[in-house]
Each structure stands twice: as structure tokens, then as C-alpha cells.
Amino acid sequence: MQETKAIAEIRKAVKAWKQEGKTIGLVPTMGFLHEGHASLIKKCREDNDVVVVSDFVNPVQFGPAEDLEAYPRDFGRDSALCESLGVDMIFHPEPAEMYNDPHITVQVDTLNETLCGVTRPVHFGGVCTVVAKLFNIVSPDRAYFGEKDAQQLAIVKKMVIDLNFDITIVGCPIVREADGLARSSRNTYLNPEERQAALCLSRAVKKGQAVIGAGVEGETVLAPMRQEIEAEPLATIDYVQMVDALTMQPVARADGPVLVAMAVVVGKTRLIDNFSWSQDR
Ligand code: PAF
Numbered sequence: 001m002q003e004t005k006a007i008a009e010i011r012k013a014v015k016a017w018k019q020e021g022k023t024i025g026l027v028p029t030m031g032f033l034h035e036g037h038a039s040l041i042k043k044c045r046e047d048n049d050v051v052v053v054s055d056f057v058n059p060v061q062f063g064p065a066e067d068l069e070a071y072p073r074d075f076g077r078d079s080a081l082c083e084s085l086g087v088d089m090i091f092h093p094e095p096a097e098m099y100n101d102p103h104i105t106v107q108v109d110t111l112n113e114t115l116c117g118v119t120r121p122v123h124f125g126g127v128c129t130v131v132a133k134l135f136n137i138v139s140p141d142r143a144y145f146g147e148k149d150a151q152q153l154a155i156v157k158k159m160v161i162d163l164n165f166d167i168t169i170v171g172c173p174i175v176r177e178a179d180g181l182a183r184s185s186r187n188t189y190l191n192p193e194e195r196q197a198a199l200c201l202s203r204a205v206k207k208g209q210a211v212i213g214a215g216v217e218g219e220t221v222l223a224p225m226r227q228e229i230e231a232e233p234l235a236t237i238d239y240v241q242m243v244d245a246l247t248m249q250p251v252a253r254a255d256g257p258v259l260v261a262m263a264v265v266v267g268k269t270r271l272i273d274n275f276s277w278s279q280d281r
Contacts (some may be wrong), residue, residue: 002089002217003080010052010091014139026140027138029129031055031092032072033081036175040144043172052080052138053089056098059125060105070099072188081172091138098133101163105129106163111155111248115261116272119238126151128159135165137276142168146175148173148182151275154248174273176202182273194267196236201264201273204228204240212277217253221260229264238263238270245276 004010017024025048027040033055044051062068071129075092082090106128111117117124135143145153157169159263175183180202181195190198212221224241229235243250247259257278264271 001079001087003079004089004091004256005093005097007093007097010089012048013089014137014162017050018089024048024052024138024140026134026138026143026268027051027053027144028134028145029053029055030057030071030185031078032074032184032185032188033054034150034175034185034187035077035121036126036146038081038085039175040146040172041087042080042172044142044144045086047142047170048140050075051086051248052089052091052140053087053215054134054138055079055082055091056093056130058098058130058161058179059095060099060129061123063120063122065121066127067186067189070189072185081117091134097143098130103129106132106159108155109158111151111158113246114243115239115241115251116263117151117248119263119270124155127196128155132159132163132165132249135167140167142170144170145170145171147276148184148272148274150261150276154246156257180206184271186269190266194234195231198269198271200229200232200235200268201262201271202264204258205273205275209277212254212258212260213235215253215255219249221254225260225262229262232266234266235247236265238265242257245278264272 025044027044028036057071108124112124153171207224207228208221225240229237240262242258242260245259259276261274
């Protein structure tokens, strides 16, 4: 496995792979890799001749009061995991390699105005900026994102259409711990009591999945989910919402494909979870 911090080096490798007619898959990550990332890498390995993983804690997707400094990092462990999964190249740039100061950013449209975009107003612009840069640096045929970050996935898919990237975006299912908690690098912030309390998110998902169906009103789905979370003293709801799966705008009932998503603060840690529903699923 090759490791590089330099854009010029990765471009050289990409040029050679393209000349050999190889397909390239990219898994963008912020490192501190877990089973969720491993599932993306495995799918990418199956689908492509070459697998590139980026490992970069992207400063521009964090708001001023967010956890940029505290965000967990362990490049040695990430690198060993990537090697064991057959990754060809890991791209681990410094912020100065990625960003000029000042720099142009990608601006997101109305998909940004609901769910996480409300409490994290700079987040998705920062995500799209780094993802667009990674797409231009790596020129992948396919790129892999987790469905846990469902709004991010919807926005990246829209960006690829709107900015004409010739890249297939592949969404991969949420990976959960044995007890149901969705895998996240931020789970590491939870103390044992909070870790237990955090199970209210996946229990709420199950409650919602049990009642959703064609034409069912949003509140019929969301009320039992809220109840489940409100019963947990260490948990505070940021949002629990049903939105159109493509536009991310709130919907009153499940008529077409919908996303039911939540953000919940457990202790001081903000966690997200969701499920998608459509008639033909
Ligand atoms: O999902 C993430 O880890 C990040 O938002 C991403 C897509 C790697 C961009 O920094």
C-alpha cells in the first residue's frame, strides 16, 4: 500500500492507473476508521481495480464551536486497517496541502436548510468543498459514502449532478454495533453510562420502522420515536424529522421515498441515526 501526503504524488499515480485502463474507487474519510468505514472499503475493493482512501480531518466542515480539535485521530491504526483490507493508496494530507487561505468553497442549495444543516450551518458547504477537491485530485470512477450520514449522501449526489462530476456515488448501509448503536468515530466520546443511553437512537429507529407505511402521517411515525428518546434522561433531541428522500424538505406523510432522520445529544456528544422508507423497499 502506498501512503502519501502530497497531491502531486497522488495525481502521478492516478495518471499511471488511468493509462493502464484501471478503474479507481475512492472512500473519503476523516480517519479513526471503524467497521462502517471498513464496509465502504470492502465494497470499493469489490467494485474497482484500484482503491484509494482519503484520511483527512477536514477543518472547513466544522463550525467554530464544534469538535475539530477533539476529533479522534489515529493514523497508525487507520493505515494498518487499510493495508489489511487491500487498499492501494491512502491519502493523508496536511490542511495546508488542501487549502489556500483564503479559498473558494462550494455553496449548497436548499438541501442544506433542514435536519443537520440547521444546527450546523457551515457543515455541508465544507463537506462539498473537500469532496469536490478529492474528486478532482483522485478522479475516481466511483466514490463510497455511508447511509448513516444520509443528508451528506443526498447532498453529494446532488453536487455530482449539478457540478457535472462523471462519478458514480455509491451509498452503503449503516453498520451497527451488536446492541444496535450506529458505528461512528464520535461514539468514542461516550462514557459507559452515555454509551448505554445512546441506545435510545436505534430503539427509536425500530419504533419508527414499525409504524411507517404508505400514506402514514409523519407524526404517527415521529411521536413514538420522540417518546423513546425523551424517556432517556441523558438524551436531548436536536431534531426527529421525516423529509423527502431527494429534496430533504419536510413531508406530512409517507407518500414517496422518505428519510426519517434524527440528531440527539447524549451527554455532550451529538449522534445521528436514520432509516429510509419507500413503497417498493
Ligand atoms: O463523512 C465523513 O467522514 C466526511 O464528512 C467526509 C465525507 C470524509 C468529508 O470530510
